[in-house]
Amino acid sequence: MSGYRAVGLDSDFARQIREERRDAFGDPVEVYLSDSARKPCRHCLDHIPAAQALLLSHRPAPLPGPYSEVGPIFVCGEACAPFEAENRLPPVLEGRKVVVRGYTAEERINYEASEIVEGEDAEPVIRRFLEDPKNAYLQVRTALFGCFLCKVERA
Ligand SMILES: [Zn+2]
Structure with missing residues (x-):
């Protein structure tokens, strides 16, 4: 069979979150210092280093509907490279x-x-x-x- 690819947030969306400090629902993004709790960035799909982490609400499914859950995610506060492997x-x-x-x-x-x-x-x-x-x-x-x-x- 063919292989698989893990996919994080779209890079344009991650950039928009950092610049506008608003989530896709227009609500403010929370900024806080990452600690040793290994907060996972949903763009680079790595752990956020000891720097600012952004906390926001996100709906990962592209289509609206009853299974389209909204929940909290972290993103690196500084620019990071998308996970591509x-x-x-x-x-x-x-x-x-x-x-x-x-x-x-x-x-x-x-x-x-x-x-x-x-x-x-x-x-x-x-x-x-x-x-x-x-x-x-x-x-x-x-x-x-x-x-x-x-x-x-x-x-
Ligand atoms: Zn990141």
């Missing part, structure tokens, strides 16, 4: 339990494709779910809080 898990998955969920083309959860794993062990689950044509793409979220981490697409 195929067949490699991004650093934000390391050291945390995650849930991998399949979403249909209609932007609904595929309840047959949902599994909690250690982030480092997510690859076989990702590959298996992407083999199922019912999954248009996957979302990876923190298992404990349900916070969106990244999307995963077929490469």
Whole structure:
């Protein structure tokens, strides 16, 4: 089968958040100092260094609808490079339990494709779910809080 690609926020959107300090709903973005809690940036998909972190509300699904959840995410306060790699898990998955969920083309959860794993062990689950044509793409979220981490697409 083909490979996979973890995808973070669009770079134009990340830049807009930094410049305008407003989320997609027009609400103010919170600025705070990142501590040692390994806050995950949803653009570079790495942990935010000891610098300003931006906290905002985000809806990862492109289509509106009942499964289009809104939740909190962090983004690096300083410009960062987008995560661009195929067949490699991004650093934000390391050291945390995650849930991998399949979403249909209609932007609904595929309840047959949902599994909690250690982030480092997510690859076989990702590959298996992407083999199922019912999954248009996957979302990876923190298992404990349900916070969106990244999307995963077929490469
Ligand atoms: Zn970043």
